[in-house]
Amino acid sequence: MPTEYEDSFSRQLRAFAATLARILDLRGAGLIEDARAALERAHQILLGDQHDVLRRVDAITAARMLYAPVRIAAYARLVREEAELAIDAVEAPALRQRALELALEALLGGYDDEPFTLFVRDLAIEVDETRLSSIHKETLDSLRSI
Numbered sequence: 001m002p003t004e005y006e007d008s009f010s011r012q013l014r015a016f017a018a019t020l021a022r023i024l025d026l027r028g029a030g031l032i033e034d035a036r037a038a039l040e041r042a043h044q045i046l047l048g049d050q051h052d053v054l055r056r057v058d059a060i061t062a063a064r065m066l067y068a069p070v071r072i073a074a075y076a077r078l079v080r081e082e083a084e085l086a087i088d089a090v091e092a093p094a095l096r097q098r099a100l101e102l103a104l105e106a107l108l109g110g111y112d113d114e115p116f117t118l119f120v121r122d123l124a125i126e127v128d129e130t131r132l133s134s135i136h137k138e139t140l141d142s143l144r145s146i
Contacts, residue, residue: 059101069111
C-alpha cells in the first residue's frame, strides 16, 4: 500500500503532467503568454520553494537537490519548454543545454523511460555537445549506441 508521501508525490506528478500538456497545447496554439504563465505554475507544482534556487545552480547540483530521477526528468522537460518560450535568442540555447544536462542526470540516476530517452535524443540534436561534461558526453554516447 502506498505511503502518504508516495500518494502525494503521485498526485504532484499527475498535476505536473497535465500542466505540461497544457503548456504544449498553448504553445502550439500560439498563446505564448498563456504558455509562459502555465510554465510558471508547473515550476511551482514540481519545485515549490526550490524553484528560484534551482535556477541559479548548475545542472548537477540541481539534480542532487531534486534527488529523485523522475523529478529531475520532469524538471528537464520544464527547462526545455522554457527554452522554447524564451524571447532572448541567447537564452534559448543555454536553456536547451541545461535541459539536456538535467535529462542526462536523470538517466545517470536510473530513470528508464523510452519516451524520455527519445526526448533526450531529440534534445541532443539541438545542443552544442562540445560544451557537455565528459560524463554527460559518455552518457549521451552510450544512449546512442542502444
